[in-house]
Amino acid sequence: MPQTEIPIPNPPPLPSALPDSLLDLAVKIERKPLPDDVRDSLKSFQRAACYIAAAMIFLRDNVTLSSPLESKHVKPRLLGHWGTCPGLILIASHLNLLLRNNPSLNLVHVIGPGHGAPAALATLWLEGSLQKFYPGEYDLSSDGLRNLITRFSVPGGFPSHINAETPGAIHEGGELGYALAVSFGAVMDNPDLVVACVVGDGEAETGPTATAWHAIKYIDPAESGAVIPILHVNGFKISERTIFGCMDDKEITALFSGYGYQVRIVEGLEHIDDDLQASMEWALAEIRKIQKAAREGKPIVKPRWPMIVMRTPKGWTGPKEVDGKLIEGSFHSHQVPLPKAGTSDNQLEALDEWLSSYKINDLIQDGKPTERVVRILPKEDERKLGQLKTTYDPYVPLKTVDWKEFTVDKGSENSCMQITGKLLDAVFQANPKTIRLFSPDELESNKLSAILDHTTRNFQWDQYSRANGGRVIETLSEHDCQGFMQGYTLTGRTAIFPSYESFLGIIHTMMVQYSKFVKIAKDVKWRGNLASINYIETSTWARQEHNGFSHQNPSFIGAVLNLKAEAARVYLPPDANCFLSTVSHCLSSKNYVNLIIGSKQPTPVYLSPEEAAAHCRDGASVWKFASSTETPDVVLVGIGVEVTFETIACAALLRTICPSLKVRVVNVTDLMILLPESRHPHALSKEKFRDLFTEDKPVLFNYHGYPTELQGILFGRENVSRMSVAGYKEEGSTTTPFDMMLRNGVSRFDLAERALKAVAESHRESLDGKGLEEYLDQVKRRVEEVREFIAKEGKDPDDIYDMPKFE
Structure with missing residues (x-):
């Protein structure tokens, strides 16, 4: 049967059975009209960035349409994702204005739809961040713009997904579903940091994202920053409607209000700039209100953190209809909306009409964006979205603790985990704000409870573990533990992830994607070192006889072994003293994926501390x-x-x-x-x-x-x-x-x-x-x-x- 086309713009969701009174849960704020010059600058920035993003997908020459567009100007291979770009650019323009208007704000932009790299790169070029990190290559000049457009998704240029080469990025663009957890990990123990995290409505269907919405319940506003989740609802995935695109405002409001958020819905294109900027200022004000109360010793119990739901058409401002297919507002805009632009006269004409609609030569002159484009940017370079030091050179080494102070006698029997728990307790005391442990509710079972001798769990919705500076976060979502660890590590701190051996495989692909990010980061000259990510794998198959076959699975070793050699480290210390030595080494190492495997049950101690040190040094x-x-x-x-x-x-x-x-x-x-x-x-x-x-x-x-x-x-x-x-x-x-x-x-x-x-x-x-x-x-x-x-x-x-x- 032929594909049934969906009209544009996106149809409203079908009415739900929920009562209209649920709409009262949605936040209503006064939408003040922006000053004309500000609105003009926002629109100009958006038009310029949309042009550049589209041109990056299509053009190999004639990058500012200085002559009539011909098929020879179109790339032979068209790669990239257009559909999400206009919404991402809209958000980025308003984040820049938010930074300009709030001089004390430190903001990181995490883009869940990382396939929208053209949007991110276009905005980063306009703000001068590409010029800072790639001088002589992507300058604010005609040559720099040409390089950006013509080299995108070709060998030697930027790839089609956001990665460590992208200034400001702390998240691998291929990691669909993990952006929200990474964002929350980034703000932990970063009290002055706000992360604006864009979650695509397709991404929001994933299990990792579903659990990460609950991460607000682990954020202590006295010690940590905050995340502004922005759910971008444009209605479509690659070729299907999204769940959230088929939910009406009542349903979305009810869902996220139940999770603990204040929900602000931004929709309607006529006043979207006024509405979105007012919503961002509201979100920032709510965050500061929550943080102020906590930091003055009057914390709000179960604070309702702000989030924004933004509805825009998929592929907005792109082609409306081509060859009888609806493009804007349909799944046809997801990747390359004009896939035959280099061979079809009809599609080439449509591309010319599309790109010409942005009037790029009014916005970029002599290779530089005009004043009307950049007026919304913050004045200080280091506060621009691509240049915050937290995102590229944040590493804070731990104060070391002598592991030999915790060793046990040769010839005794001891649990590797119990002894290591004592070492980690001392490490946490020495580093009260730069190390955390993320565990899927297995700390006691894995006999690491000595960690809790001088700290506690950190769970803000529990009256016994809120607002106490606890270093331990336990949640049954391995995805959240991994995402928190990634965000925490990528913003300069050190993290540990202990787990039952059999269930680490749940986050196999997350670990692989993270290692890809770090591999690229090591090759990028302007990025600094990062602490290694550290897995402690215990409750091993050999002593999971009581739980049975389901708990017997050492496959995560193979996952780490498949990484590049410069990243992978797998240790199997034979006794408690060797385990102490290994953990101490891993906590001070950089840029690795460390997997340390040991038993929680008492086992013989074969080596003295000196022998263990030599043994571990030699391997x-x-x-x-x-x-x-x-x-x-x-x-x-x-x-x-x-x-x-x-x-x-x-x-x-x-x-x-x-x-x-x-x-x-x-x-x-x-x-x-x-x-x-x-x-x-x-x-x-x-x-x-x-x-x-x-x-x-x-x-x-x-x-x-x-x-x-x-x-x-x-x-x-x-x-x-x-x-x-x-x-x-x-x-x-x-x-x-x-x-x-x-x-x-x-x-x-x-x-x-x-x-x-x-x-x-x-x-x-x-x-x-x-x-x-x-x-x-x-x-x-x-x-x-x-x-x-x-x-x-x-x-x-x-x-x-x-x-x-x-x-």
């Missing part, structure tokens, strides 16, 4: 207490807390049943050292790799994650055929901890069997002259005894986790 070492002194027949490698214990237990078992077998035990704490030298800066040299793992002996890895991950890491190392990997293989249930080891083939018995077979295959004389089957039978009998005990008693044998003795 791996031979554990002599469990190893033969002679050249080994086989090398056993543990990577991860629980599987390392099984590796040590295997060495003790082999010493009992085959005393002549010479075994070396190696622990790896920095996973990246195993990569070939050319693939990671932490990689061991060939010589050091041989020193650890010998040149030709069998090497058996007992690995915490999926075996294919480690096999991929080892690929490229010499003589890799002598190496084998066992790890988690998607076998689990509600069972006992040791049964989880057996089910996944990483128990001491499985490793002993692998070792005996590997040695028998390479040099059978090392097996005391006995047959392989005899040794395997001994191992098999022990396995059967343990399985029978577990089946009968419903628990593991009492001595199964006793530290092995090496006499």
Whole structure:
């Protein structure tokens, strides 16, 4: 069936069943007419920016229409998104006026519809921010404008989405759905900062955005800044109506009033400039009222923060209708509204008519915007949307705390998480305003509660945790935790995200998009360093036997490993002292994605503080207490807390049943050292790799994650055929901890069997002259005894986790 066209402008939503009285919830303010010169400047800025944005999508030459437009002036590949641009430009023009009229205001502009890069870049060029950061390339000159337009979405120019190359950006434009959470993270502990966050109505359909509306409930106005959410309702996604575009004012007002907002709806194009500017001034006044009360010790309980809902047609000011298709006010304007402009005379004519309607030569003369265009801009460069230092060079290093003050005795049993909680407690005390922890309601379960010895949770809608400066935010949305961490980090502070191992995969793509932003940022000369983002992954599959198969999933390791080598860091510290050393290092590191994996249950402490420091510095070492002194027949490698214990237990078992077998035990704490030298800066040299793992002996890895991950890491190392990997293989249930080891083939018995077979295959004389089957039978009998005990008693044998003795 043919596509049913929707008339323009957007039709009003169908009437709802909600009572008209709900409209009383919407904020009504006096709309004062703007002065004529101000309105003219706003319109001029909008026209100039809309022209530039459209030209960026289409033109390769004749960028100001100084001659008749011809097909040769059109780019061969038309890339970009037009539909959202006019609304984004409208908002940007009013934010500039808001800055001009409020000299004490520090404002960051976060654009959720990041595919609207032409709008952002056009406004940034007009305000001179591109000239500041790209001098000689995107100056306020004819050449600078030509470069901006002709290089957009071509190799060497700006990409079609907002990214770290975009001045003022603290949000990756491809991250549809995360802008709001990032904005709230940015204002935490930034009391003078306001973030105006544009949320597209398509973006607003995503799960991350749906949870982020509740972030106002975690903002303490005494210590933090504020976010002005601007829901931009233009009615369409790529090819479908949006949910919010089909909601009337009553429905939208009821929804967001229920969330805790004061809702101001801006609609109607005739007076939209008057209305939008009045609404922004109202929002700023409401923010300052809430903050003033809190900062004077008279906080408003559950303050109703302002938000703006702005309705404009999709692709507003663009072509109305082309080739029988409605463009403005329909999904046809979402990307390139004239996709055949370079080959169709009809569409070329439509493009010429469209671009000419802006009268760009009245607004830009000699390559510079005229006074009427720039009159609305703030006078100070550093306050312009693209030049606030908070957005590009904000890093504040933490005051360090000596991790060795929290170490425990070698030979004891301790929980990595409980001990680390004490370190973090001290770090929070030393840095009361520059570090936060974002956790999906798992702090107590993950045994990090020592953090709360000198701080509390920060949840403003709870009478027991509001207005107390708490460093901990717990919310069951992993998306919010990730978004908060990104915004907090990108504005210069340090954050930690502890989580159950199995559920970090929920934010896999958010982490990847963030790492893309940081990768580009490192290549941009004018951007400064950032603290690394830090994940603590615990409640691991090996000790999630009580929750069952659903909680057994170490896949986030692979997500981090897939990042560029300069970003990815994966650590599996084997005991509490090593965990302390690793966390301390990660908190002071910059520009990385750090993943630290450990157990919350008490486990043996193998290394003294000095030994732990050396071990973590090297990334791996031979554990002599469990190893033969002679050249080994086989090398056993543990990577991860629980599987390392099984590796040590295997060495003790082999010493009992085959005393002549010479075994070396190696622990790896920095996973990246195993990569070939050319693939990671932490990689061991060939010589050091041989020193650890010998040149030709069998090497058996007992690995915490999926075996294919480690096999991929080892690929490229010499003589890799002598190496084998066992790890988690998607076998689990509600069972006992040791049964989880057996089910996944990483128990001491499985490793002993692998070792005996590997040695028998390479040099059978090392097996005391006995047959392989005899040794395997001994191992098999022990396995059967343990399985029978577990089946009968419903628990593991009492001595199964006793530290092995090496006499």
